[in-house]
Amino acid sequence: MNWLWSIPPAAFPLAAAPVAYLASRRVGHAVGAVAGLLAFAWSLAAPVGVHFPTQLFGFDAALVAVAPISRTVGVALGFIAAANVVYAYATDANPTTTAYALAYTGVCLGAVFAGDWLTLVVFWELMAIGATLLLWNHDEESRRAGFRYAVYHEIGGAFLIAGVLLHYLRVGSFLFGAGGAGGVTGFSAGLPAMLAAIGIGLNVGFLGLHPWLVDSYPKPHVAATVVLCGCTTKVGVYALARAFPGGHVAIAATGGAMVLVGVTLAILQTEVRRLLTYHIVSQVGYMVAGVGVGTQLGRSGAMAHLLNNVLYKSLLFMVGGLLLVRTGTESLKKMGGLARRTPVLFATYLVAAFAIAGVPGFNGFVSKGMVIDSADTAEFRLLWWALVVGGVGTVISFSKFGYYAFLGERHGDSETASVRRLSPVEAAPLVAVAVACVLLGLSPDLLFSVLPAGTEEAKVYVTAQYVKAGAVLVAGGAAFALLKAPLSRVAAVPDLDSVYHPVGRRALDAAVAATTTAARGLDALATRPVLTIERWLDASPDANRLDSVGASVLWVVVALLVALAVVFVV
Numbered sequence: 001m002n003w004l005w006s007i008p009p010a011a012f013p014l015a016a017a018p019v020a021y022l023a024s025r026r027v028g029h030a031v032g033a034v035a036g037l038l039a040f041a042w043s044l045a046a047p048v049g050v051h052f053p054t055q056l057f058g059f060d061a062a063l064v065a066v067a068p069i070s071r072t073v074g075v076a077l078g079f080i081a082a083a084n085v086v087y088a089y090a091t092d093a094n095p096t097t098t099a100y101a102l103a104y105t106g107v108c109l110g111a112v113f114a115g116d117w118l119t120l121v122v123f124w125e126l127m128a129i130g131a132t133l134l135l136w137n138h139d140e141e142s143r144r145a146g147f148r149y150a151v152y153h154e155i156g157g158a159f160l161i162a163g164v165l166l167h168y169l170r171v172g173s174f175l176f177g178a179g180g181a182g183g184v185t186g187f188s189a190g191l192p193a194m195l196a197a198i199g200i201g202l203n204v205g206f207l208g209l210h211p212w213l214v215d216s217y218p219k220p221h222v223a224a225t226v227v228l229c230g231c232t233t234k235v236g237v238y239a240l241a242r243a244f245p246g247g248h249v250a251i252a253a254t255g256g257a258m259v260l261v262g263v264t265l266a267i268l269q270t271e272v273r274r275l276l277t278y279h280i281v282s283q284v285g286y287m288v289a290g291v292g293v294g295t296q297l298g299r300s301g302a303m304a305h306l307l308n309n310v311l312y313k314s315l316l317f318m319v320g321g322l323l324l325v326r327t328g329t330e331s332l333k334k335m336g337g338l339a340r341r342t343p344v345l346f347a348t349y350l351v352a353a354f355a356i357a358g359v360p361g362f363n364g365f366v367s368k369g370m371v372i373d374s375a376d377t378a379e380f381r382l383l384w385w386a387l388v389v390g391g392v393g394t395v396i397s398f399s400k401f402g403y404y405a406f407l408g409e410r411h412g413d414s415e416t417a418s419v420r421r422l423s424p425v426e427a428a429p430l431v432a433v434a435v436a437c438v439l440l441g442l443s444p445d446l447l448f449s450v451l452p453a454g455t456e457e458a459k460v461y462v463t464a465q466y467v468k469a470g471a472v473l474v475a476g477g478a479a480f481a482l483l484k485a486p487l488s489r490v491a492a493v494p495d496l497d498s499v500y501h502p503v504g505r506r507a508l509d510a511a512v513a514a515t516t517t518a519a520r521g522l523d524a525l526a527t528r529p530v531l532t533i534e535r536w537l538d539a540s541p542d543a544n545r546l547d548s549v550g551a552s553v554l555w556v557v558v559a560l561l562v563a564l565a566v567v568f569v570v
Contacts, residue, residue, distance in 0.1 A: 149212055163187060241300070252292025286387060315351070333404065
């Protein structure tokens, strides 16, 4: 069977992508679903340690390498890819969207199973391209968000590449583990680690680097949102765990801040996908906190929460997407009374909401408890409180979601009166993911079987866990009852994108103007050097300052000199 493990799991969805694009909808989506299941099965069955060395651009590389954390992420991505292809078919996604989604899943799997930083960076950049194509393939608003997404992620990619190159100069190899005792090490300390943290942190959604999430995820086709939700930040968490296997107090603190700020902003939202997107920031914060704690329990808890989050958060986006498709609105305030009209949709929502809230018997209870316990045993007291308070906020926000969408009174101007029950093909992916959430909650050993070492420290079935979960649920439910009235009056809440994007547009306009002016000036200097220099040196009243052309060229030269100085100093 060794020949089987030499086939990268990325090959399955990548091969299915052109089939989904060229074949009929039914055949294309069927092939895509099978490809996702094959990637899932490969990730589940591949022996840890499978490693195929090769050369990439003349450097030692490993295009396929199976590590415990790679298996964890691969299993999650493969399963949710299969479910999402069926969901895409049910929500009338066009073949192009499904093909892009499969290709995007493929490059994400390529990054996860890479055995060196060079290969990971190649797939990292392909991820940015794939996600941008997913966003562009919808409407005008989504295309604008896609352009901004590309800018954000190319900036992050530049930081990561710089960190990788500096790390190579330190250790002389791109291979994971190079330069460390026993083959276990992350990025070189200092500038390489800082640059890598910024580059990876953008994909993860660190506070201040997160606006691309809330700008892009609510925009594309609902099936595109599901695959973006399931892949992008999770590959980022994987890379963070690779880069900082021993943890770091700053990373742990960042995770705690993400939990609190993300859940607070989620509570204040009234649009379905925007609310769920802020919960990505919050839930990824638990993973980042576990990575930052750095113990075996923290690392395993982070990976467990990653896998569980792929399931229940994708399920929430599937539910939210069907709400949008059925009602024609993203606004929770325009929904209401849907529980009776769509009982399967309501039931699967409850499973996802219970899972993300950490209710015992659901998968989120297991992994959230592991992360919180890791903070406790490592004596990160403030972080422990941040994670627990974040759990209370999660209960508040999903009590709000469930009340307004499913239990509250139907608004007179809403479209909920015409909402019909789910068809079997619509229900199938939701039920499959919901069953997985319950199964991993009731049988955590199934979850532990695909996690890195450290699960033996997990204490799932102890009284303290139930008491803690019960206290969080009661506090969150009571808080929602008290806050329901004031929350109903909250309008749109601005975020950093309201600052970043206007500044970005001005910077782009200025860069284009400066480049155009510089090009004209250089062209004039090349064709008419004497006349051009005389004009620049003209001391007439209209030329008492540097000509804009000269200023532009000057700033370009200064920027190049600074860049060269940084490279040579480092």
